[in-house]
Amino acid sequence: MSSPATDEAGTLSLSDARAQLGERVTHLKPGERLDLTRHGKTVATVISPEELQLLNLAKDAAMKSTKVLMCFNHAGGASKSSTTRDLGYELTQLGQKVLLIDLDPQANLTSWLGLQNVQLSQTVNDALLNLTPLPEPLEAHGMSIIPSHIDLSETGELLGVKGNGDGRLEIALQKVRSAGIYDYILIDPPPALGKLTTSGARAADYLIVPLPAKYKGVEALGGVQRMVSEYSVLNPKLRVAFYVVTQMEKTRHASDVLSLYRQTLGDKVIGPISWRPKVYNECQPMGLPIGVMFPDDSARAEIQEIAHKLMEVVAAGVYA
Ligand SMILES: Nc1ncnc2c1ncn2[C@@H]1O[C@H](COP(=O)(O)OP(=O)(O)O)[C@@H](O)[C@H]1O
Numbered sequence: 001m002s003s004p005a006t007d008e009a010g011t012l013s014l015s016d017a018r019a020q021l022g023e024r025v026t027h028l029k030p031g032e033r034l035d036l037t038r039h040g041k042t043v044a045t046v047i048s049p050e051e052l053q054l055l056n057l058a059k060d061a062a063m064k065s066t067k068v069l070m071c072f073n074h075a076g077g078a079s080k081s082s083t084t085r086d087l088g089y090e091l092t093q094l095g096q097k098v099l100l101i102d103l104d105p106q107a108n109l110t111s112w113l114g115l116q117n118v119q120l121s122q123t124v125n126d127a128l129l130n131l132t133p134l135p136e137p138l139e140a141h142g143m144s145i146i147p148s149h150i151d152l153s154e155t156g157e158l159l160g161v162k163g164n165g166d167g168r169l170e171i172a173l174q175k176v177r178s179a180g181i182y183d184y185i186l187i188d189p190p191p192a193l194g195k196l197t198t199s200g201a202r203a204a205d206y207l208i209v210p211l212p213a214k215y216k217g218v219e220a221l222g223g224v225q226r227m228v229s230e231y232s233v234l235n236p237k238l239r240v241a242f243y244v245v246t247q248m249e250k251t252r253h254a255s256d257v258l259s260l261y262r263q264t265l266g267d268k269v270i271g272p273i274s275w276r277p278k279v280y281n282e283c284q285p286m287g288l289p290i291g292v293m294f295p296d297d298s299a300r301a302e303i304q305e306i307a308h309k310l311m312e313v314v315a316a317g318v319y320a
């Protein structure tokens with residue numbers, strides 16, 4: 001009888017598998033592995049069911065520990081990109097690992113973080129159209145970012161004719177989530193209801209809804225709530241983390257709007273973030289978050305409060 005083609009390291013040649021596989025796997029213990037080889041190259045690995053369960057648990061834990069959020073209000077000018085930039089930065093300052101994803105072809109978030117001459121290949125484009133893994137992110141002020149490019153508007157249109165077009169970002173992000181690198185992934189969508197925004201809503205665990213303290217914010221609220229319901233059908237795990245009132249001026253009108261939001265949405269309303277054109281206008285051309293440009297300003301303190309609140313909401317698993 002020929003001697004078995006196995007060795008101490010736990011390998012078994014495929015040519016001997018028919019005769020020996022049953023015997024070898026019966027005695028496989030958790031932590032042990034059996035490499036099946038062909039011409040000396042490992043072609044498959046057998047592990048015990050207990051080991052597989054442990055691996056799946058670890059993967060689930062990594063997936064769960066990364067939270068994906070999207071700032072959502074389909075109205076333009078609601079402060080989505082500003083909030084994503086500053087919240088992202090403050091989360092890093094609280095020790096969180098943050099990945100930003102700019103889905104807006106206008107690429108405001110990208111340029112407001114000082115990133116220029118971005119190539120389409122550095123964006124989500126290939127992951128959405130060709131199902132490739134997401135590209136290596138760029139770095140900005142301690143955050144990782146997958147930037148945007150004007151041609152993403154075409155990408156968004158093409159998703160309409162692709163199978164599962166608006167589910168592809170979620171698939172790409174699952175790989176990132178299971179790597180367990182990031183605590184938070186923040187998505188900045190375009191100011192419109194299209195495939196790119198739906199992609200973000202399908203990939204997200206939470207929405208953060210910025211509401212400007214202006215009549216136009218009140219007008220948009222009904223539509224925002226209807227869209228949240230629609231997205232929840234596509235993505236049943238989706239929750240609103242909170243509504244954050246933005247661009248709060250010191251006017252009677254702004255106070256009335258804030259009261260209306262509080263009456264309608266109760267304690268899901270946080271903020272407000274004050275209207276500070278000087279601060280916002282100066283940060284953008286410098287490519288800096290408020291926390292970097294004005295570290296001691298009360299504008300920053302308002303954002304820091306939102307970042308703390310977000311971490312509390314996520315840790316407690318409570319949401320609107
Ligand atoms: N609190 C604020 N004070 C002053 N200007 C603001 C404030 N928040 C946002 N802005 C300005 O309002 C405009 C719209 O904000 P942005 O973040 O681009 O909104 P969105 O991404 O929802 O379209 C930007 O020019 C931004 O600088």
Ligand SMILES: [Mg+2]
Nearest residue numbers: 080081104108
């Ligand atoms: Mg924007």
